[in-house]
Structure formats: structure tokens, C-alpha cells
Amino acid sequence: MTSGRLSDGPSCEMDKLIVQIVGKKHSDQQQVLLLGSDGTRIYSPKSEVLERELFSSTLKVWDHIEGTRLHLQIATLEGEPIRLPLLSGTKVTPRQADAQFNQIVPVLPFVALPGSKKVDDMGTPVLARGGYVYVFYQEKLWRELEIHVSENGNTYHDIDVARYRQQSGFLAGERKATGQALEDIWLPALWNNRHVQTLQLCFSEIQLSAARLERLEKDAASRDQRCDSPDLSGSKMRFKDLYKGKPDGKAMLDAFSGFDAKNPVAQALIAPIKATRLNLQYNAFPVSLAAPQRARQPGYERLLDHPARYLCDLSGQFPVESFREAKAFLAQAGRGVAVQDVRHLELTAMADALLASLPIEADAEPVDAGVLWEAQAGVVDVLDKARQRQVCGVLLDDACYRLRHLRQRVDTCQQLFALCARHSVLHPHHACALLVQQLVVPRSIRGQENPLHAAMAKLHEPGRRAINQCTATVQRAVVWRHMLSAQDALVASLKQSATEQMLADHLSLEGFDYVAAMYELSRTLATLALLPSNVDPLAPGGDMVDAVTGVGLWDQAVSLGQKFLNQAASDDTSPLHLMLWPECDLQTACAPYVVPVTDDENKGDGRFRATELARFETQPAPDPIAQVTLDATTLANLLAGDSLQNFFLINNGKATTAALVGIFENLQSAADGAANAVAKASQTLASAKGNANRANANVRSANDRLAQMQKRLGANADKINVNRQGRGVQQLRSMMPEHFGAAFLIRRNQVTPQHYVFGLEDLPGRESLPKTRYGEYLRPDGTPFGDIAPPHPSSTRLPKGDHLVLVIPRGHKTAQVVGDMNRTLKKAREAAGAVGDAERGHVRAKSGLSEAIEGLDAEKNKAAYRVQGSTPFCLAVLMLEVWNVSSESEALKQTMREKNSARATAGIISAIVDLTIALEALTVKLLGSQPKDFLSRKSLWVISEEGAERWLGKTLGEVITKQITSPGSISFFV
Template sequence: GSPDAYDETTEAEDRGVFDWPEDTQSAEDVVKDARDRVIGAIRIDDPVGRLRYLQQRRQVAAWFSNAAVRRAKARPYFESALLVNAAIVPSNFGGKINPLNKYMRELNGAGRKELERSIAVSERKLAVQYGSNLQEDLLDLLQRSWVQHSLVDLFTHDGYDYAGAFYFLSSLIQEAIKDPEECDVLAARVDARKSGIGKEWLQNLCRAGRSNLLYSLLFPDFDANDLERSYEPQAQPDENSGDGQFRASELASLENTDLPELDVVMTRDGLELAAAAEAGAFATAFASSLRTGTQTLLSIHGSLWGAVQSASQSLVSHNQQLKDVDTQLKAAESELNRLSQERVEAEKEIKDARVQAVDEQIEQNQRTEQARQQAQARLNRIAIQESEIDRRAQTLFTQRQRLFSHAIEAQMKLYGGCFQQLRASLPLLTGKVRLERLSKAAQKGYFVIGISGLEDSGGEGRAVRMFGDITEQSEGGVRATASTSRTRAKTQGIPSSVADDALVLVVPENEQITKILKHLNTAERQYAKALKELNIWERYAAQASDLSAAATAAVARRVAGAEAKLEKALSNLEKVDGSLEAANDAFDDIETNKAALDAEVRSLDDTVRKVEDRRLYRVLNSPLLPTAVMLMELHNVTSVTAEFDRDYRVMGSGSARIAVASAYFDIAYASAMLVERFMHNVALVERVSKKLLSREWNGRFAQAFAKVFGGPPTWGKLFGGAGGLLMALDYGLDAEYLYRMGNTGGAVGAGIVAAGGVALAIASVTGSTGLLFLGPAGWLALGVVLALSGTAMMAWFSEESIEIWMRHGPFGQMAEKPFLKEPREAYYRLISLLMGVSVVIEPNPLRGKALRGELDEQDENRLTALREANTRLRVESAIPGLFREVEMVEVKSHLQLVETMAERGYLLGVSDMSNTRVLPIAENESQARVLLEEEFAGGTYVYLSTPYTKNTESQRWLGAVNLTETRSYHWNVRLQLQIQARKGEAPMVFPAPDPEDPLVYNRDDLKHSEPDFTKKDRPFWYDEEVRYYG
């Protein structure tokens, strides 16, 4: 041969069996050449190889999903988009309409595309579709019998090769049950997670038991009663018959071994398992002190246990019948609470009627008795309704008990195989672990796994409360699964049999696993405490750094009024031309028509009398209407003045100053009109009115004015016209601002009010002849109609803060508020809108039950506090666990107890003298009335002891004055949240200003950093909402 042929032969000899030359050409049919030459070919199927290939593809799918998440996080508006996608985009949550979804209409096509890009919607869809296809292929292979028989060959080995087969198959099961939608961490969770085809497959596998080939490979043969006894290893080791059936002795032989020699390990799975063990992949905090073999077996068992636990959650959470019963039970509980409040109110009415009946007259006693009888009838009706609801609730409890028992039995079938596998493979460590009744576990001194040692750990993760309830963290929140008290079990809908017979995992106190668990619990508590302290000090250190102060808002300047100059009126006497004869003729005509004139006067008097008798005239002419008008003007001035700083920042200095000027001008003009109305007989007022307000102008301007408006001008008319024009200017600027904000409907409404202000101005200056076919009354009516209709239209088209954020935020098409385009500021404002923090002061709803002994409470201190506390402060948020994240959230809460002392005296039963004083109670006394603080799923309860209202009667001035002193008490609350989102950045302070307000938190500004109990609705502070019932 030639040298080239020799080189090719040498190169081919150097290549291995599975090594191919790089220049090999691809072909659709690799055996075509052999077929053409009539050479036989054999196709060898490798099911295990196909499973490994699909497993690798699942890893590629996971990488692709993570890459999509990283791509989304690189977008500037990722955090805001994630919130919008989770809270606003879904049309419903749990079958209920999402009220926030309607605000999606504020986003146009470009905004929606930016939202989708910010959370990588298209990339994530591809990842989910890719993962779904792989899951279907993997499940299809695992369910085929020829694939399962191929897997049997892996379980016929010994030692680490046998454990490696468990490691490989358990990893396949984990991949098979993992739904692609669950891997999409950015997807909005609108409903409880669906069971999925993978989880349903594993449920069916466990239900089938050893009749399924895969189950017989993974789990031992056992009876349910075996789980309630300690595990006893077999005297003789299991024989390897080549069928792959579970061999407990083979796994147990690895419990006290270290890493094997590589020469002994023969299979790929065994080598991968040994390599992972050598790298320390299985050395967890729990298993760090154990032998390598134990660590390896614990890891294999943990994989299977996690897969079964994930598949079993849907048995309860997705049970629609159980959900329906729970919904009906909640509705019944709400109805009982409402009836309980009505019962308290009726009892109070009866008590008050009895007290009033002591000092009242006989006639009044009859009315009091009628009120008492009505309240008693109301009590009887409430008792009947409570009895009916209680009967219906008992039926629902029974139904729930049956459904819950079936669900528990189904879960036990899933967990039984894993539990027995754990004990059989690790008999020295876990052989003594067994199931025991909860009521007997404490009596026999067992360590309850998952419960014992966690009573003092606190936090959301604890599994048992001090009164003996076992809870489970499910998708819908914390759910009670068992209780040592039948009463509490009944109130929580737990079957009575479960209350005493709930099975828990126990182990004797002297076992090695018990000591490990105790040391681990102690170490976890110490670590959590140290981490918490570290985070708190880091947050304080971050806050100590200098922050840039915001520019101080410009001080409002009062508009200087121009000094009015009065023109001296030149009176011109009109010369009357005519002779005496003409005057006498006119006098004769008057005498002739006197009778007719008298009749007309009498008719006019009758008309005036009829008008004065009408209800509308009496109302308009009564002193109450001017008083009401004056109160409205005072309220307008107060609100405008209070909102001046905000309006200055939001709408600009011009709008804010015009609004203040209009409000003060209106109240000044209304005051002048009221003075003239009620004090027109006073000489000074009459002189000012005639010579200033009502005096007609003369001159060319006056003549031109009269030609246009039908009458000469006066200062009173001009002041009224100026008020109308100021009103028009004020609302005109509002209309321009609303239009810039995108609120077209509100802008039209404000424009209509502005037109009404112009009409009112014309009505003030128009003379009797009118203007444009309308007299003063017509223009007045038109102005009032326009003002009222425009105001109603503005109220109808008023917008929520979330609408403004959506329209002007990072995904909106408008940019009137540039600070909402900044990523961090937009995210900060959106969190504040969705946080939903409420601070509510309400009567203690548990006090009545505590006093009546209806609470099954073993903690005497808590029970005493519930009896004494008549008030409850409820601080909650729509974000679960917000107030528990003490490492990230700093809650600044301030309580103040206030005493209001009102004195009212009656002089000889006629004169009313009143005096009111408001005095804050000392801080130490206020804190002493805070009896109990406890957390719940949505926030915190604070139980308070509020002093009762006291009435004291006395006499003064030798009995001429009867004085009644009333002392009442109420609580003021100020709350501020500071959340440290990222280290090194200033904390976000809540509540944030509304999306229209560019205000920035300044810790050096005492208005921002210190509470003020004298004012409400201050920026960066939550106020209390008081609710009274019963």
C-alpha cells in the first residue's frame, strides 16, 4: 500500500469504538450502503441510554429556563414588570375576578410589548414548551414494560452499583414529576398548582404497590401495621435472584461503610454515586457527622421522599369537594360573627334601657320598655339563626371529616413505602422511628420528629403551637391538620378522630438520630438569631450614611391685593321741563288710576305672601342656609390650605396659588354678604354697603359697561364677578392638568365647572336687562347647573392611583410624571400601591368568648389578656409575612392613648355651656395598657385595654348650674415601614406618596421621620382606621 493508505489505517486503529473522524458526512440512512450490498444489519435498542439522553435534555431545558430568567433580570423594569404580571395581568385568582385587571386597558401595544420583554415572556414560553415535550417523552418511556425490564438489570448488582441504580431511578422520577409550569419561576400563580401528568403518574405508581414493577424495585413489601412498630431487620440477608426486587439487607450493608474502592464499582451509576459522595455532595448539616454510606443512602431516600411529597399535596389542596365544604364553613363562621356582633349590640340596648328607666318619667318608661322588648325579640331571632347555622355547620363538619379521612388515607399510601424504605435501608439510624398516636407520644417521652424542639424557635416555619395544634404549610397557607383538643379540632374543621389519633413520627429519646436532631435544632436557632442580629446592624449602618436631601419646597407667597380707589361721583340734577298745567294733569291722572293701583298692590302683596309661605323660600331665607354656605367655604379653605404643599409639587405653583386665592376670596366675599345680610341695620354696615358695595359707577366706562351688561357696575358686582372668574381660572387650570394626565373625562368635567364659573361671573355683573337673552337669574341658574354637572362628571371620572401609575409608569404611553419612568422609583411606588397595609382599631372580638369560657386556651397569660383587652389593633398587609421579615423590614409603630374631657353645664335647665379638652396620656401608662401582641398569617394583633367612658355629675353656683363631665378615651396610631431591598441602598419608606406626587423621603425632615398625632394623612405615615360595631 501507499504511505497515505498506511496513515489512514494507523489513524483508524488509534480511534476507539465510539470515536468518529471529524470529516464524517451525515446521512439520512446510515445502513443504505449495507442494504444496497445486501448485507444484514441489526438495530440495537438501548432504553436506558434513551432515558439518560432525556435526562440530559431536561438539564438543558432547566438551563434554558434559567437563561430566560437572567435575560429578564437584565431589563431595567424587571421588578415592576414582575409585580404587574403577578397582581394585575391575571384576570382571576382562584376563580374570582381580579379587580385590578381592568387597569390593563391603560397600556397600549407598545407598553404591553415592553412588559412582556421585561419578564421574557416569549423565551419562557419556549422553555415551558420544550420542557413539556421532554416530560411527555420521559413518562412515555417509564410506562413501557420493555423499558422497565431494562431498568431491572441495573438493580441486579451489589454494593454501590445497587445504590447507584436507586440514585439513577430516583433522579428520573424527580425529573418526570417536575411540571414545566412549576419551573417557570416568573409565572403568575393565579390558582393552586395543578396536579400535572407527572404527579398523577407517581400517585398511580404508589397506589398500585408491588403490582407495579418500578414500585417493587424501589420499595419493600410491608403491611400498614408494620409502620407503628420498630423495624426489625431480617436474620438472613436478601438473596439476589436477578429480578431486581428490593433488597433491604444490601442497602443496609452500606450504612456503616465509607467510600468504596473504585475497582469494586462496575457500573456507570455506581461510579457517579461514588464520585458525588467523594465530592461531599451528600454531607448535609444533618448527616455531616455520619459515615459516607449513611450520607449517600439518606440522599437517595430524600430524593424519593421529596418526589412523593410533591405528588401528595394535590390530594388535599386539589380536592374540590373539600374546597367547597371549607368555603361553606367560612361563610357560616362569618355569619356567626355577624350575629355575635348583633347580639352584643342588642344586649347593650337592653342594658341601656334598664339604666334609663331608673330616672325617667312614666311616659318615657313606656318607650324604654318598648325598646327593651324589641331588643329582646331581636335577641331571640339571633339565637334561632345561630342555632340553625350551628346545625348546618355540624353537617358540614361531618362531611369534611369523611373527605379529609379519605385524603389522609390516600396520602398514607404514598408515604408508607418511603417510610419503610428509610427504616429498612438505615436500620441502625432510623430503625426505631415509627408512627405513634399524638396523644400518646408525649406521655411515653418520645421525640416527635418535626415538632419537638421547635416550640421556642418562632417564625413561620414552626409546625406546632403551644396549645397543641399541628399545622402544615400548604399552597393556600398554613392549614391545621391535627390537634390535641377536641374543641379546637371542632372549630378548625379537623375530624374528632384525627384530634386524638393523629399519627406522627416518633423516636425514643436515647437514639442517635434524636441527639442529632436536637443538636441540629439548637444550631439552627443560634444561626438564625445571629443572622438576624447581623442583618439588623447592617441595616442600621446603612441608614447612618449621609443621604442626599431633597430640594425644599418653595414657600407659598400670598397674592397682594390691589388697593381699591373710589372715584368721586358727580351728581347731575336733571332739569324737568314742563309747565304747571302739565304737572296738574299728571296729578289728576294719578288720582284717577289710584283705585286700579291699589288693587294691583294688593295682588302683589298676596303673591309675595304666597312665595314667603313656600318651603323653598323658607329654606333660602332661613339663617341655616348662610351658615351652611359659610361652613362649606371654611371647609374649602381648610382643605385647599392643607393640600397646598402637595398641589404645589403636583400641579405647579400657579395652580396651587390660584386655588388658595380663589378659596380665600370666596370666603371673604361670602363673609361680606353674610354681614350685609344679617347686620344691614347697623349704621356702619349700611354706610359701607350704600357708599361702596351698592353705589353705581359713573363715567364712560360705566356707560360702556351698562350697554354690554344691561346695568351700571358696582363694587359688589365686580367682586362677585371676580370670584366667578377666579373659580373659572382655578378649574380651567385643573382641566388643563387632567388633560395632560390623560383623564379626558375629568378634564371635560373641570372645563364645564370653569364655564359655570364664567356664567356665575356674568350673573354677578349683569343688570336687569340681561346679556345674550338671559337675565341675572338665568345666568345664575346656568352657572349653578354647569358647576354641579361638571363636579359630578369630575367625581365620575376620578381615577385610582394605580391607573395613574399604569398610564405614566414604565409601561405607559404618557410621561407627564418623569420620575415614574425611573426603574427604582416606579417599583417603589407600585409596591406601596399593592402592599395594602391597613391599621384598624376595633373591639376585641375574642373578649366575649374568653369571658364566657368558650376559648379552649391552655396559656393562662394569653387568656387573661384576652379577657381584659376590650380593644384590638389589627395591622395587616396583602403581602403575606411582611411583618415577619425582621431582617428586611423595620416597623416603626407609635401608640398614643388620648383622653377627651368634655364639660357641659345647664343653667336652670336652659343655658348650655360646654368645654372640651384633649389630653394625651403619659407614654408609660399607654404602654402599660398594651396587654398582648401576637402574629397571624396577614400581620399582627395588638390587644389593648382602653379605659371606659366616665360620666360625673356635679352642681355649681349654689345648685344653679348642673355640670356633666364626660371623660372618653381613644387610641392614635402612627406606623411607618422601612424595607431594605438591597444592601448598600437607602431603605424604601412606606407608605410612599401617590404616583402624582414627586415627593422624596428625607430622614432629616421631622415631618417624614417623626410621628405627629395631631395630623392625619401625612406623607410616609399610616394612620389608624376606627371601626365600631356591637
């Protein structure tokens, strides 16, 4: 049906200019203007509406006039309308039966919203969340629009780009939206029967900085990677060929979220769905293709493994059904029986259901675990009006959301492992069952056949189920698999060039926003270094086997995440490396840091800017309410609390020093852990065995002890490496020159009394080591005969070699602070040793004074391990100490290989004892640095109502009553 027809065909028209606007019922807030050559005269068009089933449009028709040009006019809330150039040099355009020669397509920005359980989940299209849309046209920023989200749908608000443009780029600072609320965004698709090739779009959570915009305008390669360039042209025939009778958004959601890779039929059925999904990625599509959906709720969505299933459920019953399914899963898993279909299981619902079943801990606040899973109000499809108007959608990339979502899912897995451990220890036979599961159930252990497994043949199924019950095997196996899938998906996303460019967006911000973006990225990368067994308290051997099915899970020698981290840290030419670390070589690392005379320039590429970070070394924490990005708001609240505090920062109050320390800790621990895993996987076992067989018995014993020490040192058991630790030292020094600028690497044999060596000074005496290592005999009166193998004199010290260690001038304030803390710990351990001696005296005298012994036990625990109270040791300093102790360890191992003789054994064992003291001191500090409220929901910071709705969405903002909880839960919600 048509209305207001001007003609019946091309033969009735002469020299017309026709512009086709796809869709119908357009408002006058966006208009196409035909301007004269001087730009002052406006020619009025005639309008014609063409209504069709799949492809309706509105035609704007003018008499063609030479020298005229087309502009897009956008209404504003104040001042003059915004006018943007569309086409200069208009031509006569004959009328066409379908698509016209000149075409403008009103679009809604969509993003794909995949789940977290499968790497190849392509996601279904949903409306973009709150943020910004950038449109580049003819290699220049053409439109910048801010997205506002409401229960009725999204609106788009233009920013007058010309107002902020200057000759050298853009004005720094915030750019405010002045355009009226638009229901869609008009974009050019065809000019003079040619596709518009120079139109590029991207979505961003943040408003891009002036430096970043300038970079994207000048750097075509970066712009191509950052932006999408969909074919916007539309026609009845084109839409029919691409989408008529093809799978829609609802079919995509069901197929991807319920896909079973083991089912060959499912694999065949999903092929056409993937093809249609790819068409959406490269072409504009009718909004009618998208599934009915509710308004975006980013905070609540990140709680879910399948957020699109929640958004596309208009009834509001998804939370209730998810919680019910989680409880049903726990009930079956609690019987020790594996659950076959867990495709739609929501792990956060499982965590809350499991938490609700556990007794409340003494120091925990009561939590209504089911509050997030209550039914929500039914809603109307937010796309209802857009469907009626037959406008189009374009699919843009939202890599930032993908990273946040996947990291949140990994955090949830960590929480679930801890909850499963708490649940399993409630069983009276938990300890025995765990021992059997680790030593008897596996058919093989570390590649060797397990002889104890034969005993499983005598165990009937009820007994096997009991093992699973008492060790929460079924529950943990589900969590284990999901954690690996989420990490693999995280790696796949980080490898995308569009993701790298998105990170450059955030790392091109200025001031505290830049610090916060670096901190957030460091947390995400640290997630990749973890293995499930690292965070599963019930998998000390790095594996887990179902006692009923015999199906097992093992840690990979090197995970995909560790490979990616090691590659990024090693390749100093990769974009991610350049964003995270400064340049460094041996000469630089072996000299005190020289503060640059000029500040690092923000070139808009996200490269590491040490001077910008160093500005915040001693600044107070900013006001959380004043922050405009989610990362900055999160970090400002963390700094306002005490979750990032440690002894090193006490004298600095709550300065942003803690954030800089956190960046170093996260990145360096991730890089060290990944490098260690890669190196360990590449070692030749035969060579190690050959070295061991050539050693005599005493040296083998010492080597065994050294191997144990290196295992406990974990990711850092190696000499200091300039390419890795040297780069980390440079990063730490450049970010915090006042605290660590004087630190540098030096050969061990060049250390003088003027140098303070991290980790190898202010250590407890040898008398603090447990004497049970040597054995002890008592006389009849209870007094000791003496040690069987007394320790060597304390004057025997570690051999000095040419390996590198990290030092700082002894008079530097950092050396004094670290030394003071180590001496405090030393005194506490000595006090604990005195208490232990007193306790043994009571035992020997058979006093029977149980009360006194219990009191001494409590005092010992307090003195030795709780000296730091609620303030943990600084992990960054600990890492520096671990590097030095590890370097000493590796040097000692080399000495043992070179001096493989009986007369060298005494000195070597003495050196091992000294090194053991350093290791034990590190162990105590590491234990004191573990987070104690990972699973608690104690309120740490308060978020404004506006901020809660802006970043979390209305649903979650109301549920959490504006309070975000615990470090784990902070990432849990944001």
C-alpha cells in the first residue's frame, strides 16, 4: 500500500533528486536538508511513504539543482541545530522500483551477547548498553552519540563534535551531549548508486579521550581494527534473500545456549544459524529479526552465565527458574551422582543456593541468598515500536563487556570452589574420603599407573557415591569445566585486534581514569594465570576424578591463558605488551631509575605512560562520587576502604599508591606464573633424573630439600630474568619513583654493606627453625641429650655468585620501612619460639596444666602468624623478596652441581638452612597476605543511586540497595 504517491514511475519524472530513508513514521528531530551552494538557502522536499511487508521506506524528492549539497540536521536541546555534511555534488537520480540510488538507513546499535560456557557461542543480538556510539565518515569523526537506557528502550543523544574540534585535534575534557533524544541514528548507505565505503562505527563504554579520537582519525589501521564497517544498504530483495525464513534472534539464543558439541545432529542444525548470525555481523538487518527483549541490566547480566536468556525473557520468571534448577542440581549432586545436562545451570544461582544451605559463620553477616532470584515484573518488548517502524539494526563489538563478564564468571568459580570446600567438610568422613579420592580413585597419578586403584573394584556404587558426596566432586567438576571454558573464551577475546583497540581506548584516558583502567586490566590478566587447582582447596594434586564414573579432570601442563600471558610478556612488540610495560634492558635495570625530564605524551594508542601514573604516587584517593567511569568509581571506592591497604602503605594513608602497587602485583604475578608454567612444561625429565643419579646420597638429600623449597616458591623459582623481572622492576620504579626509584639489580658478588637486599636480611636466627628436623632424645628426667645432627655454625653464609639480586640503598626510606616490618616479624617469631620452649618444658615436666598449655598455644599463634593483624604484608615487596630468594636458590643449585663432593656437602647444607630461614619468613608473610573476606558480603563501599542505575542497571541497583560487597563481590557486581 502507498500513500501520497507523486508519480507512477520514472517516465513521469524529470531531473529529480531522490533520497530514500528506510523505515517509516520518522520524527522531525533528524532531517535531510538540501542546501544551496552558499549554504544559506534550504530547498523543501516532497515526501512519499512506501509501505511493504519487510521493507518500508520514506522518499524525499527535490527538483535537482546543480551545486547543491545534502546535510543531516539534528535537533538540539539548546542553541542551533547540529548540521552534518552528507553529500556534495548531487546528481539526478532516476526513481527505482526497490532501493533508490541515494539511501539513508536509521539504525539501532546492537551487540552480540554470548554466554560464558562455550568459546564458540556467537551470541544473539541485543540492544547496546549505556555508553557511546562513534561514527567515522570520510576518515573523520562525524557523529558522537551518548546512549541512555530506560525501561522503555534506548535513546541516542548527539554531541556537537564541531564545537570540540580544534586545528590540532580535539579539546581535552568532557564533551556534553546537547542533541534531543532520538529513537534511532540516521546513517548514509548509498550515494549515487554506490555503497558508502568510508562509514565506520564503534561502541564504547567510555567517552573517548581527545588523544584517542585524534589517533583514530589519523591512523587508518587502528580505526579499521577498532570499528565495524557493515553494509548498510537495504532493499526488499536484499532483506528477503538474507533473512526471510532464516533463523531469528530467538533461534540463535536457543541454539547457542543449548548447544551440545557431542551431538552430531545438533552440529548439523547449528550450521545455518551460524551463517545467519554472520550475516548480521556484516550487514544491516531488520529489527524484526532480533528476539523480544527487556532493557539492558549490565550489573545483573554479569551475574549470569547466559545473560541473553534473562534479557529475552519478558515474563520475569528466568531468575526463579534458574534458582530452582540450581537447587535441583545441588540435590542430585549431593547424592554423589553426576548430572548430565547442566547447559542452562547458572553458577551464581548455584553459589547462592549452596551458601544458603551452609551454617552462618561467626563473623559473617546474614545474607538473603535468594533475593536476586525472585521473579521480576513482566515487561513489554523494548523493540516493539522499532519493529512497527521497520527500522534496521547494526551489530557492533562490545569487547569491554565481554572481558568484564568472563572475568566475573571466573571469580564466581573461585567463590564456588571455596563454598564446595565448606560444604564438604561438614560431612563426618570428609578427610578419609578426600584421601581415598586423591590416592585410590585415580587410575593413574602423574602419568604412572596407580597400584592402589585396584581396591576400587571392591567398592560398590553406594561407597563410590559416598566418596563423591564427601568431597563435593560432582559440584566441583561442573565449576572446574566452566572456569576453563570462561578462561579460554577470555583468551579468545583478548586475541582479537578489536579488543586490543578497545583496551587502547581505556588506556588513552587521562589522570585517575588512566590509573583505574590499568588496574582493571591487570586484574583481568591475573585471572588468566590461575588454574582450577590453584583455587580449589580440595584438589591439592592438580586433578579430580569422579569415583562413580571414573571421569577425571586434570590441570593442563600449560593453559591457554598462561601461553597467552607468556607470549604477551615476552613479545615486546605486541600492542598489549606496549600498553603494560615500559622498555627495559640490562643496563637500565642495573642502575637507579632516572626520572624523565618531560612527561610521556598521550599518543592515543594506549602505550604505557609512566609519568602519568607516577603523578598519583602520593596523591590522596579521589572522591568516588565524582568519578565518571566504572573503573574509576570502583577503584576510588576500594581506595576509600581498607581492602587494598597493607603495611607498606600505612604511612601514606589511603593514597593511590595502593592502586599502583596493585597494578604491579597483578601483572607481575601473572607474568611470573605463566613463564614458570611454560618453563616447567619444557623441562626434560630425563635430564633432571640424570643429574640426580650422579649425586651422592648427602647431596641428593640436600637437592630434595632444595626442590621442595623451589616448589613452595612457586612461580618465581628461578634466577632473576632481566626480560621479565627486570622489566617488572622498571615498571615499579617508573610508577613509584619516590618509593622504588633507587632500587636496582646488581651482581650478588658486588653487594656491599651499603645495599639492602630484599628478602635476605632481617631474618630470624637459625634457632627459630624447628629442631624436629634433626630428631631429639630425652633423658629419664625429661631433659634433652642434644640434637643428633646439630646445625652448623651461623657464621656459615650463602655463597656469593654472579647472579642478580635486587637491592636498594640501606638508608632509603623504603629499605627502612621493609626492614622495620621484617624485624617486627622476627621479634614475633622469636617470641613464638620462646613460648614453644615453655610449652615443651611443661610437657617434659608432665605438669598436666592443660589450661596453661592452651594459653601458650594461643599466644604462639598470635605472635607468630598474626603479628600483622588486619594489615597484610605488601605483596609487591614480597615479590621482590621472593625474586631474590629464588635467585639465591637457583645459584645454590648450580653450586651443588659444580661442587658435587662430600667435602662440599656441609657448606651446601648450611647454605640450604640459611635459605630455608628466608623461605620460612616469606611463607609467614604470604600467609598473612591472603584475603580473609573473599566470601563475605560485608559492605565495603556505597554507590550513588545514579551510578548504580547507570553502570549496574535498575534491577540490580535496587536489589543491592546501593551497596557493593567484598573484593570478590565487587567484581561480582561490576
